[in-house]
Amino acid sequence: MTINPSRSRIAKRRFTTLIRGLGIGLALIALTNSLAMGVAHSDAGPHHMTVSEAVLVPVNVPGTTPLAAAAVNLSQYGYSEREYYAEGSAHRYRGAVSNSLKTAEIIDAGWHYKTRVLVRTPRPGAFNGTLVVEWANVTVGQDIDFAWAESYDHLMRAGYAVAVVSAQRVGVEHLKRWSPARYGDLDVAADNTDPATNGPVDVCGMPNCAQVDPLSWDVMTQIAASLKANKAPAQPLPGRTVKRVLAMGESQSAGRLSTYYNAIQPLYGFFDGFVFLDRASQLRADLRTPAVSVDSEAWSTMFPAKTVGSSFVRHWEVAGSSHASLDAGTYVDRMVLRDQSIMGPSGPLSFSSAIGDCAIKPYFSAVNTKVVLNAAVESVNRWVTTGKPAAPSSYFDRAQAGSIARDSDGQVVGGVRLPSFTAPTSANHAGNIGAGLCFLVGAHVPYSADQLHDMYGTHRRYLKQVDAALKVAKQDGYVLPGDAWAIRSEAARSSVGS
Structure with missing residues (x-):
């Protein structure tokens, strides 16, 4: 058969055009699917500034812990823990203040700091590639990792590396008083006057607080960058490669991280x-960095939720929960008593x-916020890794006035239940009565066996109520399958x- 060269060229062009068309079409389909899913893109890019890394040195002071x-x-x-000194040179920023939705500006550089970071590391083969960096909370005057206290069991079972950063002066000064031998030369202080405005660079944002933290933004970033780089000689995560880094914080720290999200x-x-x-404060709608805020009933009652306005931000309000759960409160009690780090008149x-x-004791609601926080961590990690968004x-x-709606029994309506x-074994109170932080503390008053029998009649009816709540929470994405199984098994x- 004789092939006509001109027809062959025409056919070739048509075939090439078809292939290109298919390629463009597939690309458009992929783009459309990505937009529909809300695929997570880090806000990192070539137009962003380079992050400096802190210098990490293992802490080795005999006779101290x-x-x-x-x-x-x-x-x-299968985890180990190591503490490191972290030293670097920080910027000060203009505009990194609460409720600002604008990018901060650099005022100047060259502010030396030295602080510490605790690093908790899984076995190399168990590491899932994600480092979670918690901004230590300093509300009670010392570093406390409240988010870890809620979620440590899941974080370790899932193979996360976890670091806790002492980013603020309140915590660092307490470290120095607690052990001068170990922490005496730590320092994160800096001049807080903006030379252009003569106004403050940083605002504390806490009641009765005289200390400010203009260097805290770079302290958090630079330490996290060093951990991700994982370079010798310190190599804080030996044999591990960090692929993703998540920031985490609770209450006061969540407020600082909200400012970080918006400004830094x-x-x-x-x-x-x-x-x-x-909880997270109002977050910018023009950033594509995934964020989930798990909010207690106690906090939401006193401080109504902000308007979110972003497809990359989620708020999950947990019915019946106190500011710290019974699980977290018990953990922190154990830690603080071990360290003897909070002293009263009698010891x-x-x-x-x-x-x-x-007024109401024992403290803390028994609503287990940790399982929702576990789901939040997994959802953000999955969002970053696969592009699948977190639950709504x-x-x-x-x-209409903004107050939380309640039913005839006074129970909150809506939220994660x-x-x-929904099937309690104690009377849970999201808040409490009294001075200071009582409004956030909550309480749980265990029901007697007779009360539980009156409430449920039979063990089977109790399990039926547990199953009904678990089914909804798991299907909706607010409880992980493993946690649902554990809750059901305990019940x-x-x-x-009975």
């Missing part, structure tokens, strides 16, 4: 995702004792309703 070291047996999970993240685009616990105090004398925001119903709220082993 770290303050706020993990209050759980890490070796049972656009400059560097360093963190891949954010997890807030009680060491627990965290619970330091809160004050609230889940808010409490609100009256766990079995510990099945109980004698509730």
Whole structure:
């Protein structure tokens, strides 16, 4: 057969055009799918500034131990913990203040700091590639890792590396008083006067607080960058390669991280995702960094949720929950008493004792916020890794005036409703009565066997209510399958309703 060269060329052109058309079409389909999914893109890019790295040096002071070291047996999970001094040179920023939705500006550079970071590391083969960096909370005058206290079991079972950064002067000054031998030369202080305006660079944002932290933004970023780089000689995560870095913080720290998200993240685009616990403030809608905020009923009652306005931000309000759960409160009590780091007139105090004398005891709601926080961590990590967004925001119903809507029994309407709220074994109070922080502390008053029998009639009816709540929470994405299984198993082993 004779082939006509001109027809062959025409056919070739048609075939090439078809292939190109298919390629463009497939690309458009992929783009459309990505937009529909809300694919997470870090705000990092070539137009962002380079992050400097802190210098990390292992702490080795004979006869002393770290303050706020993990209050759980890490070796049972295959984890180890090491404390490092972190030293670097920080910028000061104009506009990195609460409620600002604008990118900060650099005022100047060259401000030396030295602080510390605790690093909790899984076995090399168990590491999932994600480092979670918690901004230590300093509300009670010392470093406390409240988010870790809630979620440590899941973080370690899932193979996260975890670091806790002492970013603020309140915490650093307490470290120095607690152990001068170990921490005496730490310093994160800096001049807080803006030379252009003569106004303050940083605002504390806490009641009765005289200390400010203009260097805290770079302290957090530079330490996280060093951990991700994982360079010798310190090599804080030996044999591990960090692929993703998430920032996490609770309450006061969540407020600082909200400012970080709005003002500092656009400059560097360093963190891949954010997890807030009680709660994120209003976050910018023009950033594409995934963020989930888990918010307690106690906090939401006193401070109504902000308008989100971003497809990359979620708020999950947890019905019946106090500012710190019973799980976290118990953990922090154990840690603080071990360290004897809060002192009263008659000696060491627990965290619970330091809160004050609230009317309802025992303190803290037994609604297990940790399982929702676990889901938040996993959702942000998955969002960053695969582009699959977290479950939608889940808010409490609100009256026209903005107050939380409640049913005839006084129970909050809406939000994430766990079995510990819908099928409780104790009367859980999101808030409490008394001075100071009592409004956030909450309480749980265990029901007697007779009360539980009156409530549920039979063990089977109790399990049916547990199952109903778990089914919804798991299907909606607010509880992980493993946590749902654990909750169901514990309920099945109980004698509730018998």
